[in-house]
Amino acid sequence: SQQGEEDPQALSIQEGENATMNCSYKTSINNLQWYRQNSGRGLVHLILIRSNEREKHSGRLRVTLDTSKKSSSLLITASRAADTASYFCATDTGRRALTFGSGTRLQVQP
């Protein structure tokens, strides 16, 4: 089964609204990463948060990590149509390759 699971599977919002995606995982991690995938393209790294960090910002992105609940959230503020993509969380346990969740498909309506 997947180490990381995103929620919701799909999200549709209007431009300017905030989008929140959640990720839950099962085992202890070194870090958790979020990636973005435009349709038909490869994945692009967005942000990495280490296990000893609780919150991290990058531009319009805010990531939180709660290791006690084994969960993370990605917040995109003031969304734009160009943010339309699939977003994946990936967990690094230090023992093997990153394990990816099934993703959240975000649709931002102009």
Add this chain to the structure above:
Amino acid sequence: GAGVSQSPSNKVTEKGKDVELRCDPISGHTALYWYRQRLGQGLEFLIYFQGNSAPDKSGLPSDRFSAERTGESVSTLTIQRTQQEDSAVYLCASSLGGGSRAGELFFGEGSRLTVL
């Protein structure tokens, strides 16, 4: 090159044929990964190379799948006797380190395989 390069970008083959997919990682990246992504799905780990260590093949779905990597450069994923269920996008990624030092993965654009 500047990024991870994969070829071919698209491959259509007939059931039962063998295919080879190639990945050229970013120069200097010691770790290389292969993932499979079926339509509308997440990424399924296949195999992981880290430097001169034995590869982690735990994700390969059957013995029809194999991969090689020459040193810290090009990798080839081979699928023998392809089946329709092998149809997917095969994504390659590389990173500066592996294990606890993996950090950010850099992905190629993928090779889309269609088995008729």
